[in-house]
Amino acid sequence: MDYKDTKAAISxxxxxxxxVEAPTKNIxxxxxxxAKRAEQINSDLKIELVDKLDEFATYNDSLEEVFENKEQIEVSKxxxxxxxxxxxxxxxxxxxxxxxxxxxSE
Structure with a gap:
C-alpha cells in the first residue's frame, strides 16, 4: 500500500x-x-526505509572517515x-x- 498519498493527520x-467503535460495537x-494494523504499517515503513538507506551504506572499519550523505539525510527527513x-x-x-x-462469530 502507498502510505505517502494519504490524508492522515500529521498532528x-x-x-x-x-x-470508531461502529464496525465492531466494542471500542x-x-x-x-x-493497534495491530498500526504495527503492520510501522513494520512496512521500517523495511522500506532500511532498504532505501542500505543503498547509501558504506562498510568501513575506520572511525575517522565519517561523512554526511545528503541523499541519505533527505530520505530520512x-x-x-x-x-x-x-x-x-x-x-x-x-x-x-x-x-x-x-x-x-460466523
Missing part, C-alpha cells in the same frame, strides 16, 4: 468515539484492531514527515479499508 486529532476491540502509523491505521479504519474477523 493529534480527536475522533468521534461512536464512529476496545476496535482499538485493538487499529522524508520518512520523518510522514504521518505516524497510528494515524494511518485510524484513517484506514474509519474509511472501512481494514479487514477484520472474529474467530468465535
Amino acid at each position: 493529534t486529532v480527536t475522533y468521534d468515539r461512536n464512529e 476496545y476491540q476496535a482499538i485493538s484492531i487499529i 522524508y520518512y520523518e514527515r510522514l504521518p505516524k502509523p497510528t494515524a494511518l491505521a485510524v484513517e484506514e479504519w474509519l474509511k472501512g479499508k481494514v479487514y477484520f474477523r472474529t474467530p468465535d
Whole structure:
C-alpha cells in the first residue's frame, strides 16, 4: 500500500468515539484492531526505509572517515514527515479499508 498519498493527520486529532467503535460495537476491540494494523504499517515503513538507506551504506572499519550523505539525510527527513502509523491505521479504519474477523462469530 502507498502510505505517502494519504490524508492522515500529521498532528493529534480527536475522533468521534461512536464512529470508531461502529464496525465492531466494542471500542476496545476496535482499538485493538487499529493497534495491530498500526504495527503492520510501522513494520512496512521500517523495511522500506532500511532498504532505501542500505543503498547509501558504506562498510568501513575506520572511525575517522565519517561523512554526511545528503541523499541519505533527505530520505530520512522524508520518512520523518510522514504521518505516524497510528494515524494511518485510524484513517484506514474509519474509511472501512481494514479487514477484520472474529474467530468465535460466523
